[in-house]
Amino acid sequence: MRITGLASGMDTESMIKDLMKAQRIPLDKITQKKQYTEWQLEDYRSINRKLNDFSNNLFDTMMKQSTFLAKTVNVSSPDAVSIKSVSGTSEFSGTISVSRLASQASMQSNDSIGKNIDTKLTMSKLGYIGTTGSVTINAIDAGGDLKAENTKTIIFDPSTDTLESVLKKINSESGVSAFYDSFSGKIAMTAKNSGNVVGDVEMQVSGDLATFFNLSTNNVIAEQDGNGKSGVNSKFIFNGLETERSSNSFQINGFEISLKQVTTDPTDSSKTNSVSFSSAPDTDKIVDAVKKFVDNYNKLIEELNAKVREVKYRDFQPLSTEQKADMKEKEIELWEEKAKSGTLKNESILTSMLQSMRSALNSVVEGTSGTLRLSDIGITTSKDYLTNGKLEIDETKLREAINADPNKVYEVFAKPGSTEKDTGLASKIRTSIIQSRTKLTDKAGITGAPNSTFSIGRLLKGYDDQITRFEARLKTIESRYYKQFSAMESAIQRANAQSAQLTNAFSNN
Template sequence: MVTRVNGFSGMDIDSMVKSMMAAKRVPLDKLNQDKQLLQWQREGYRELNSKLYDFRTNKLITKYGGNAALNAQKAVVTGNTTAVKAEALATATGVDMKVSVTQLATRTTYETPGLGQGKPVTTSLASLDGVNLSSMSSAEQTEYLKKGFDISINGETFKDKDGKSIFNGLTSISTLVATINASSKANAIASYDEVTGKLTIASKTSGKDGIVTMGTPASSNTLLGLFSKSNLNVVETNKLTGVTTATTVTELINKRDGTSLVDADVKDIKFTINGKELVVKGSDSITTIMNTINGAGAQVSASFTTDGTLKLVGDSGGDVNLGGDSYGFMKLFNGRQSNPADDNSIKKTIDGVNAKVSINDVAIDNVNSNTFTINGVQLTLQELTKKDAASADIPVFIKTQTDPDKAVESIKGFIEDYNSLIVSLNAKIDEAKYRDFRPLTDEQKTALKDDDIKTWTEKAKSGLLKNDDIIKSVLSEMRGIITEKLGPLSTLGITTGNYMEKGKLVIADEAKLKNAISANPQLAMDLLQGPTSAPKEGILDKMADKVSAAIDKISERAGTNRFSMDLTSTFKEESVMGKKMKLYNTQITSMLTMLNNAETRYYKQFSAMETAMNKLQSQSNSLFSTSS
């Protein structure tokens, strides 16, 4: 490090070095200014990207691109107004309809017997299995969670890449339902009723053709059995051979694991039955275990059959709710048996049916959904018009009318948004450019007032997108689309403004627009949204394609996010301007290093000069003192 000193020579070395460095800093200042201009230009492109994205996505596609925006047809419902909801589409044929409904469409549905109340959707499958995970050690939890709960719906088995069930003790009922609903292969809709505790699986396809094929995999850990009230009345273990009621817990573990433990090696197993805590020790025999359960006041009777099955039965048909480390306890007896609710005689499947509906006294065939379209009117069946054979039919009467107001407002809105965009784009390419106003350096800012800095910066930013080729291109292409359709647009009373307005659209005659839509509602839809046979030929879709192309070009050049209108989004470094920004940063870093080296060198030189002058002065003083 160079010591920067002002010697006794009286020279102001700092000022001299600063003066010498000023000229050398000019290229660095220019680089920083060029970098700032590039940054401002990128921000200008990001603002442009935001406006184009908003116009394409939120206006052309979402706001004006849907049939509802330009639909001038209106359905008027009288009679039994609660039975059927009607919405006239743009293709409505104008046929008056009398609608009678004697049967609603339903979905083929499988439902479990149910758990009753008290099991919210946040309940884990472990809890339904009678296991309290929080009472287990980490090792016990890990062992238990290897146990998956199997289910098959329309051939989808919900297995991971290793063939294991994706549902385990940690899975909540809500996660189970969401996972089933998200599966396209299962093609089913799952729901859970907290009132009845029923898990319901319904076909996504309504009507008699809907299918719900529930499979019970060859596994003792079936998922459906967890959602049965009968699961809580009787709990049985799998058969265990080679044991008697005199067999102890330690002996059961040794038999299961092939070990040679003694009673002192066996950890106590703590579990609950209907909230009563029980503990079994290594020395406890099966007889002792049964006596402990029967005497615990848990309202459960335990027995051990000759075929090696431990059976727990709720007194008077009551529940058998297991908790704590019940999994570890059941493992002593070869695990818990599959739930009897998995048996085909207990599960309940309700076949779906088609709706029975007649229009103008003619039965409509194959109505497999409660929402369908006929005569250009979308009907949603909500309830029966004839409740039963003894009831009178109270039909629904539907008439279609032309209501141009909404379509007119949509067209006016499109024109307003289109004009706003082209005014904004024209302002960018026509903006004045002040070449003499470059970005201010930090040193220059110190000499100016805040208002002066603001005014200068505004002029420095002005015109950065003047005559921009991307903007000029998209403007030209949008004007071209309008020019091609001027004939049909004029039929609607729409024309372009004068030359000075640079392509703005004008509704010259709003009454003409409204009358044209009333006379031919399809005309405006075909013109703006495209006819049914060629939907991409409408003005809106053509403009959306041109704007999308412009957004892509801006992204390639400036690194903007083509899928967002966020003005704070990060620029992509691999764009044209991103690479240029990298180059500026590299050059600036190199130049700073060079300037620092030059400054250090100057100070070293002045330091050496000061040292020499100091030595000369000392010699001179010595000579004068000797001569005297």
């Protein structure tokens, strides 16, 4: 705490503060530059994130062949058979008749283990003997095979595990579903996967728990004893070929077929109701994907063009803490809105990328059916120069192109190629974005990156160093001012003391 001005009567504290304000002007300018650079950094990173999102979306949609090969399948009897395209690349049509649906193998206890048992009682209380327990189960897999490597051994503690918890472990850890039937007092097990394993069983059970549950060692023995059944394959005729599958759902040529009902009388082959089916391009789905790409592209270039053309208000510099203290909140908001404007005006990385993307969309692709352009599928660049290259869609022409050859539409966007002419337009755009993002990352880094790893970060570090040095210098100057004013006060005190002595001396005479 300093007490000043006692001898001189001057407000030296305020005088020093005013003197220091003048000294702080260069520091305020450095602080303003730092603040503006931080705003720039935020804008660079925001643009970089938007480019990353657009690039990822481009890769997940317009660069995937499956987007353009989406198909609808018309089925004459969808209640009996359903068909959908998963990865089909060619048209799919014909007939299918179902003579048998697939079913799972099952088995039940040979004798009751007790009716109306409280399933929350521990296994020990239910009469299970032994301090530890286990059951080993193997069941048919989704491929229709019984493999040794699929064998699961479930371990439980009879003193703490209840019948309910043991069954839950079996259901979650093995290839079977098990439950206790309180009416019959039996345990029932059903294979999770359907089908018949030729020359083998579909379910095997062993261990102390299997004995306690009165279960046979496999479903074939259980069936012989009247307490089980074997799995059954689905049986059908597909385009004249009689065949089987272990499941009612399977794939042929990239199309998923689900059998729901028998369409053929198993006792009279003449009573066959064939289900016909045929595929076609899913035009609506493909059009929606192209529309979404165009909308996202137009939104992106609109935002980028707005940034590189944003007005820069040079008279509106970042506010200092002292300036903000004298302003209202709304005034600060309006001031900073203009101060932040133009941080990326004429940014060379962005302007170059915009030009590169526009050139890519106006280029040609050497497809398998000849030279292709966006205009061939109904997409053109707007003639309004104020839109800065936004795309427009002629939906009628786009639908015609999809119906005629969806692969052609795919090649326009994402045809893989070894040269620029062979490469699809979306691939060219993504390449341009990736290259630009690398430059933006070198300049502005990513969130959490050390300042030393990118150019703006190094610039900010330089400002921080300047501010630290300048603040140390200001402390030295302020101390010097106080010493100087203190010396002045001391001199005035001495002068006043001498004046008083002289006055006293003359008054005594």
